[in-house]
Amino acid sequence: MTQANISTSVRKPNPNYSIIDIQGEVTGFAEDNLMDAFSQASNGKTTRTILLNFTDLEYMNSSGIGLLVTMLIRSQRQKQNLIAFGLSRHYQEIFRLTRLNEAISIYTDESGALAAIPS
């Protein structure tokens, strides 16, 4: 059980934004995978907005929340906007509790998130 149970893929439909599709578990073990995906999505820091697709998220724990904070710090340093969509009600509640929702805007689905991307 010590390996990462996560797979990510990065879509770049537009130079302005990238989407990281997350499938599986966001835990401490997901660090390498998530950070690689983030670097890929950043496109040499040129991408202005990065969307995190949590539609297929199975489980997230406190270490995973720590990883999201790390990602948020990196995106703020690179002056990038972080957006999340597809979170279940439970994980939306956790975003509210930890106040992550104040730094990462949450949308129900991909179309809603895309509509919110600053032009």
Next chain:
Amino acid sequence: MSNKPSFWKRIFKRSQDQSNQDSSSNLEMTSESEIKPLDIPSDDPLLTLITTSPGLIEVNKHNIDSPTLDRLRADGVKLVLPLVSQGDLIGLLNLGSRMSEQEYSSDDFHLLNNLATQASPALRVAQLARQQQLEAQERERIIYELQVARLIQETLLPKEIPSSSGWLLDVHWQPAREVGGDFYDFIHLPENRLGILVADVTDKGIPAAMVMATSRSLLREAAERLIEPGKVLAYANDVLHSEIPPKMFVTCLYLVLNLESGEILFSNAGHNPPYLHSKDQVSELIATGMPLGLMPEMDYDQNRATIQPGETLMLSSDGLVEAHNPAYEMFGFPRVQELVRNYEGGDGLIAHLMQNLRTFVGEAYEQEDDITILTIERFEVLDSAVDTYKSVIEKFEGAQVLGEFAIASEPGSERRVAEQVLEVIAPLNLPEERYERLGTAVAEAAMNAMEHGNSFDPKKNVEINVLADEHQVTISITDQGGSSNIPKTTQPDLEAKLDGEQPTRGWGMFLIKNMVDEMNIIQTEDRHTIELLMHYGDGGV
């Protein structure tokens, strides 16, 4: 410009040679590098002359009643060249007769006046540089003294906080920049007793550190010999009174804690009273007595109290209550008392007080005095996990055991624990959101138990008990690491994390507390148990 130093030297040399020729003269210049200062009285008319007619002064052409001029004349000085910078007289260049014994020419006057114009600012710069150098040396001396005082203070403080089954002692000691005189000490006494003292020496810096050193050894020796706090303070007071400088004194709270019964005997020499926190309540433990070292032959009250299981005693120095906010309001006793009263457990009373203090004083706060907070917390101790389990049964009379299982401590297996628990409680028909919350809380508690309690030792299991009664479900998660105390965690703050002031992780306990209706931590000699309670809410069984 490069000729200037040798030119200066020549002038000094010439004056000196002149003086050597005249055995009766007593010129100020005793060597090329050493010049005795010449003090000019502030009412000397020479000063007026310099101000009103700038430039060279021919000593023999002025017939004013100037003691300085008379003295210069007696020393064989023929010309005085005032060096003036920004209106201030900063020096005099005095010349004797020419070596050729001819009079000074107008060319010489011109040259010397030019010299004064150029030399004055250079001399001024040199004077300022020297002044700054002296100031820097003074600053270094002060910093060095502070370091020595801090070193004395730190050397004398206990290296370790004693640990005892059923008790959690914790100290926060935060010295002010200027180094105050706070100290604390623990003295192991026979019959499972522990002497605990918090003291504050008036004054700051090295004097405070020296008195602190004396007081500490005196109190320590008296505590081991006399045991009773009242006698210890009375003895220390008498000795200190004859040994420390007048106007200096030491406030001190000394108590002897019986680690078996929780009973304390305490005396107070003008120190802040300790606060005893019990559920939703706070009481002030009063004993009167004068500060140590002020007056000889004083008596000290010696009172008794008991720290019951679940209660915490808080001792502090006045750096806490006397901290000021930007509006110069004091943090104050009422606020500290209220904070102790409303303390709900969790990160510890010290963290609770310090967080509130930081909010109160604001970001621009410069700490005025040392801050010492010492807490003595008594756990609800049970002899073994069996008793823990029994107590759970008693607490939830009529409860039904839904499940009991154990899982080896392996990284990443906390999700399995949560899934098993959720499977067990499925028949309870908890509302979906409560069900998921409980899953998260169980996973986080199991992760802590495996990682921090059992250090991921695969031979050590985490035990899980699930109990249900008609109102709620209780899940107990037990590890095997009870000999170590659960570390204090700070309340996670996203902004602080984003600013790098807190680690990005550290959300576990916060999530657990927020996911369930009630969380309890029970520590025994060899185990920690985290108890998670969830009411059924609407739609439950």
